[in-house]
Amino acid sequence: MLSRTVRAQGFFLRSSQLTVKRSFSVTFNMKNAQNRSPTGIVLMNMGGPSKVEETYDFLYQLFADNDLIPISAKYQKTIAKYIAKFRTPKIEKQYKEIGGGSPIRKWSEYQATEVCKILDKTCPETAPHKPYVAFRYAKPLTAETYKQMLKDGVKKAVAFSQYPHFSYSTTGSSINELWRQIKALDSERSISWSVIDRWPTNEGLIKAFSENIAKKLQEFPQPVRDKVVLLFSAHSLPMDVVNTGDAYPAEVAATVYSIMQTLKFKNPYRLVWQSQVGPKPWLGAQTADIAEFLGPKVDGLMFIPIAFTSDHIETLHEIDLGVIGESEYKDKFKRCESLNGNQTFIEGMADLVKSHLQSHQLYSNQLPLDFALGKSNDPVKDLSLVFGNHRST
Amino acid sequence: MLSRTVRAQGFFLRSSQLTVKRSFSVTFNMKNAQNRSPTGIVLMNMGGPSKVEETYDFLYQLFADNDLIPISAKYQKTIAKYIAKFRTPKIEKQYKEIGGGSPIRKWSEYQATEVCKILDKTCPETAPHKPYVAFRYAKPLTAETYKQMLKDGVKKAVAFSQYPHFSYSTTGSSINELWRQIKALDSERSISWSVIDRWPTNEGLIKAFSENIAKKLQEFPQPVRDKVVLLFSAHSLPMDVVNTGDAYPAEVAATVYSIMQTLKFKNPYRLVWQSQVGPKPWLGAQTADIAEFLGPKVDGLMFIPIAFTSDHIETLHEIDLGVIGESEYKDKFKRCESLNGNQTFIEGMADLVKSHLQSHQLYSNQLPLDFALGKSNDPVKDLSLVFGNHRST
Numbered sequence: 001m002l003s004r005t006v007r008a009q010g011f012f013l014r015s016s017q018l019t020v021k022r023s024f025s026v027t028f029n030m031k032n033a034q035n036r037s038p039t040g041i042v043l044m045n046m047g048g049p050s051k052v053e054e055t056y057d058f059l060y061q062l063f064a065d066n067d068l069i070p071i072s073a074k075y076q077k078t079i080a081k082y083i084a085k086f087r088t089p090k091i092e093k094q095y096k097e098i099g100g101g102s103p104i105r106k107w108s109e110y111q112a113t114e115v116c117k118i119l120d121k122t123c124p125e126t127a128p129h130k131p132y133v134a135f136r137y138a139k140p141l142t143a144e145t146y147k148q149m150l151k152d153g154v155k156k157a158v159a160f161s162q163y164p165h166f167s168y169s170t171t172g173s174s175i176n177e178l179w180r181q182i183k184a185l186d187s188e189r190s191i192s193w194s195v196i197d198r199w200p201t202n203e204g205l206i207k208a209f210s211e212n213i214a215k216k217l218q219e220f221p222q223p224v225r226d227k228v229v230l231l232f233s234a235h236s237l238p239m240d241v242v243n244t245g246d247a248y249p250a251e252v253a254a255t256v257y258s259i260m261q262t263l264k265f266k267n268p269y270r271l272v273w274q275s276q277v278g279p280k281p282w283l284g285a286q287t288a289d290i291a292e293f294l295g296p297k298v299d300g301l302m303f304i305p306i307a308f309t310s311d312h313i314e315t316l317h318e319i320d321l322g323v324i325g326e327s328e329y330k331d332k333f334k335r336c337e338s339l340n341g342n343q344t345f346i347e348g349m350a351d352l353v354k355s356h357l358q359s360h361q362l363y364s365n366q367l368p369l370d371f372a373l374g375k376s377n378d379p380v381k382d383l384s385l386v387f388g389n390h391r392s393t
Numbered sequence: 394m395l396s397r398t399v400r401a402q403g404f405f406l407r408s409s410q411l412t413v414k415r416s417f418s419v420t421f422n423m424k425n426a427q428n429r430s431p432t433g434i435v436l437m438n439m440g441g442p443s444k445v446e447e448t449y450d451f452l453y454q455l456f457a458d459n460d461l462i463p464i465s466a467k468y469q470k471t472i473a474k475y476i477a478k479f480r481t482p483k484i485e486k487q488y489k490e491i492g493g494g495s496p497i498r499k500w501s502e503y504q505a506t507e508v509c510k511i512l513d514k515t516c517p518e519t520a521p522h523k524p525y526v527a528f529r530y531a532k533p534l535t536a537e538t539y540k541q542m543l544k545d546g547v548k549k550a551v552a553f554s555q556y557p558h559f560s561y562s563t564t565g566s567s568i569n570e571l572w573r574q575i576k577a578l579d580s581e582r583s584i585s586w587s588v589i590d591r592w593p594t595n596e597g598l599i600k601a602f603s604e605n606i607a608k609k610l611q612e613f614p615q616p617v618r619d620k621v622v623l624l625f626s627a628h629s630l631p632m633d634v635v636n637t638g639d640a641y642p643a644e645v646a647a648t649v650y651s652i653m654q655t656l657k658f659k660n661p662y663r664l665v666w667q668s669q670v671g672p673k674p675w676l677g678a679q680t681a682d683i684a685e686f687l688g689p690k691v692d693g694l695m696f697i698p699i700a701f702t703s704d705h706i707e708t709l710h711e712i713d714l715g716v717i718g719e720s721e722y723k724d725k726f727k728r729c730e731s732l733n734g735n736q737t738f739i740e741g742m743a744d745l746v747k748s749h750l751q752s753h754q755l756y757s758n759q760l761p762l763d764f765a766l767g768k769s770n771d772p773v774k775d776l777s778l779v780f781g782n783h784r785s786t
Binding site: 200201229239242243244245246247249250253256257261265266267268269270272281283284285289290293294297298364366368369373 | 593594622632635636637638639640642643644646647649650654658659660661662663664665674676677678679682683686687690691757758759761762765766
């Protein structure tokens with residue numbers, strides 16, 4: 001409380017005084033912080049198998065998630081075993097081809113650690129900040145992370161969705177899982193949770209994407225550089241999910257538009273959708289179709305994976321080895337770097353968490369509507385029970 | 394040229410001097426302008442029947458447009474006659490129910506006139522500006538307007554699409570029609586054309602929508618005001634158009650996000666899609682479905698028609714009389730005003746045309762990609778032949 005007053009006064013001082021005041025504030029808080037339980041910063045994502053051998057478990061968890069792939073309320077797990085077993089050899093081969101596993105754990109742990117380092121400096125009132133990763137389908141699963149947080153004495157935690165765009169089938173599913181683990185592992189509610197449920201136009205996110213695009217454009221020959229078509233590619237959704245009113249397609253579009261504003265709309269661009277599977281209709285246009293159609297007509301084309309922030313099988317295999325690698329126009333095609341360990345991006349994440357912590361907001365004004373529209377066989381029914389302080393003692 | 398130099402110098406003067414300089418510049422240009430041919434400001438839109446008796450002609454033109462409704466390259470016109478005849482009684486009844494016709498001509502003419510009045514003051518170097526309306530399916534059709542412009546001695550014209558979001562089936566169709574009329578009526582190319590082909594986040598557009606939403610929120614009881622769900626409703630597209638990579642869905646989403654940023658995301662919101670017809674799959678979620686689903690769950694709901702800027706049958710009949718009027722939750726439902734004659738909106742339009750004229754850009758960097766992806770049986774093949782100076786003498 002005192003620290004907040006000191007900081008608030010500091011707000012009105014001139015910059016030279018502010019430096020003094022700020023270092024005082026940091027020292028003051030750091031001393032205090034040693035006795036405080038850490039604030040958990042929990043990066044939530046779908047995850048991926050870090051080693052090829054983890055592929056079956058990953059696929060099983062994925063197909064067992066009724067929120068992501070609604071197969072059957074009753075037989076989901078049984079059917080998931082069969083599908084996972086059937087698909088494992090093919091997917092194992094893909095993970096072998098991209099170097100023996102998904103890099104998503106490595107990047108998530110790095111991002112979480114760096115974000116916490118920044119927060120300890122910029123947000124001393126909630127320090128120390130402790131980094132965690134909670135994956136929905138791969139190690140470390142939410143349950144494993146939750147147990148570790150309880151051991152570490154975490155009392156306050158931010159569930160930080162690593163999907164910048166909200167979909168009920170991704171972030172919604174992670175929140176439903178978090179609620180199941182709260183009930184299973186923390187009935188006394190020793191951890192008080194809040195969530196960052198979307199951040200499609202976060203400043204660091206947009207800046208990092210824009211910088212990466214500008215950098216990759218330099219690899220095209222100068223005469224065609226301004227004509228290169230920017231194909232922003234996001235993971236698609238089945239139309240029956242889109243038709244529930246899922247927030248995802250419009251929020252992805254907001255990210256794309258914000259990047260193009262930063263780039264001053266210099267290049268032609270389009271938002272397209274990838275990774276469609278199965279016979280049902282999905283949201284298009286499909287990335288691979290548009291790339292093949294434009295291939296003969298354009299001088300250059302750049303793929304920008306826009307809905308995930310780290311490299312994953314959909315960039316390293318589907319785009320790099322598939323759409324680009326197998327195209328007869330591959331000489332004109334390049335892929336923009338994923339954000340991974342990008343410093344601009346990580347600073348943006350830290351700013352976002354800081355604003356979130358200082359706002360005391362538990363979740364966005366959109367989230368109750370997302371949960372009203374979303375379909376699940378085991379949903380959170382009341383978000384106010386999941387988030388906020390419900391400590392029993 | 395002289396006038397531009399004077400204005401450029403004025404830029405560096407202090408405000409008191411600027412006033413003098415500016416009025417000089419206006420006087421100077423107005424004198425000059427009397428001898429100049431007018432700059433045509435042509436508001437392009439689909440249009441609607443101003444009188445009930447014009448309904449058949451409107452429907453025929455609409456169904457005869459292969460760019461909007463691809464039926465058959467060869468028999469489109471014949472089939473259009475049958476469909477129009479079949480649908481006329483139903484649609485005539487709807488126009489009777491909304492007061493005897495579409496108000497779109499009235500609003501378009503008013504908007505065009507007001508925009509030109511502002512431009513004569515703010516953009517003297519291209520004055521005088523002469524207002525025109527060119528509809529795709531109703532009077533005044535593009536051909537009629539083009540003939541009038543030739544009579545008026547217009548040498549330079551801006552085709553100003555009144556769809557703020559580009560779709561090949563709307564703005565694309567209007568450009569294809571403009572090209573047909575250029576070839577038919579102006580083979581000597583006496584008019585030099587440019588186009589404003591999209592403006593999803595124009596400042597006046599966003600501000601006018603935001604103001605209208607804030608105003609309409611005041612009509613809800615104070616305790617529920619912040620919980621009112623904002624349903625932004627845009628005309629849907631068939632999925633086979635979406636799947637060509639049409640720009641429209643993402644650009645509509647950009648408008649919605651920009652409005653919500655202006656409103657500080659205070660209310661829950663969603664982008665939904667209306668006016669689906671026929672058996673083919675269209676982009677959803679559908680406005681009526683989501684409204685009926687949310688009806689029992691929410692305290693209030695506001696419909697915001699987001700893809701058209703004037704009232705039309707889809708607002709006045711489909712939303713007001715249908716979705717709201719026939720709902721058992723109608724007491725919770727309200728519709729936001731359309732922009733129509735909104736002064737903030739008109740000033741935004743004038744700013745946009747001014748920037749366009751001063752940029753000397755013929756069309757956006759996106760348009761060639763739109764035309765590469767769009768499907769038509771009589772398309773513009775080279776935009777550089779349509780726009781710019783091609784005067785034969």
